[in-house]
Amino acid sequence: MLCQICKENTATIHLTEISHGQRRETHLCQRCAQQQGLGVQPQIPLNELLSSLLQAAKTATDSQEKTVNFSHPDKTCPVCGMTLQRFSETSLLGCPEDYKHFEKELGPLIERTHAGHSHHCGKVPAHAGQEMKKEVELLHLRRQLEQAVKAEDYETAARLRDQIRQYQ
């Protein structure tokens, strides 16, 4: 519902007055209500208090700032085939390897959305460590295998299959 006075802002103050048996409803936005001397005065500077709560050094993050222009939009991840162009359209990555492959491009973007932070400092899974490498390699091999099969290159496919077996 729009404010009856300015007809621009959403009406947040709804006043019902009854005088001489006549009922009158008024719907106003905060600003117009204050100008009319209506509206309950805000008691607390909620704004200031909340802002001071989080002291995290914030960069000027704008949530609307969604579209990103990369200088090499056709850069492609060898594991999943994701391109920077596709990522900028959907905000979704294609595989865990993308974080490494596009690290240079994604880094500043990630820092901006996470209040300037650039490194994880929370929970660490028990498996993390030497296994990491193996996982990425496996993903990569699987992708190559898929392509080899598609191209009917069975010699390469067989070699890749054996390599994958070794890893597992």
Next chain:
Amino acid sequence: MKPAQLANQSSSWFGAEGPGWDIVISSRVRLARNLADYEFLSCLTPGRQQEILDKLSEAILSLSLGDEVYFMDVDRAATLERQLLTERHLISRQHAAGKGPRGVVVSAKESFTAMINEEDHLRMQVYAAGFNLGDCWKRINAIDDMIEQKVRYAYSERWGYLTACPTNVGTGIRVSVMLHLPALKMTGQIEKFVTAARDADLAVRGLFGEGTDALGDFYQLSNQVTLGVREEDVVRELSDNIVPRIVDYEKAARQVLLEQKPHTLDDKIQRALGVLKSACLISSQEALYLLSSVRLGVNLGRVPNLSLTTINELFLLTQPAHLQLRAGKMLDADQRDALRAQIIRQKLANN
């Protein structure tokens, strides 16, 4: 377990009694995880997506979670069933509308749900009634540890848990509370609350319905920064600093209304109650607005003989899919509005 069976039940965390539940309806902690050996959803073949579904559902169903758990196949569920799961916050809209093999594991009390193949391979959440974020975190962290014994998560030393969208990378944690803030709204302070929250890198969303307009004065407040922070600190910040202050402001605003505008306040509450008790057709949006006013009235002791549980239950059970599964058939908008009005009249008459 069929979703339809849930249509008549209230939920253990929505509308149930919990600490500070007059203003903080419920607490939730969510973790986003992905399997190491698989592409993210956007690059997965249906076959590999099925493998993930099998792997994760098996892993989660085999855990002893202290509560019975069920698996529901979201891909094969009827549209109405998916909508019901969404209305109960067991799955997201995105999951309901998704494609390919996907599902959800839900605990019998609905306090734990794990969406498989949503935006990430695994998105699990723990809910609690009232203001209780600490317990939510402890429980989900323990469950995460157990799952981690069975599968390997995608993780990098620098970026932490890797997620399909970089906005969740790092901890993959989303800590949120559902708030009922009618007095801040009535006193015109809600925009300030929303602006201040956004300035503090917190997201504010409506609890019901799409978009940012919080229908019926219900708001969901959650953290946005997931990288470079410790999970415990995110929980503590909301739990010890931010939420208690918002609760205090809402309480102060209620006090101001009681002192300065008692008639306006009572008029709003009693009119809402009057319409709810006698209407023969009522839309879900109107019901939300009116129930919100009555809920405020109950909390301020202006509506004797009516319990908060009853009001909360009405919010849940009068949603469109709940009504239709309860009726056992598809209903058009008019029929839904009639059934909704009838259920509300009956509930309120008994109190």
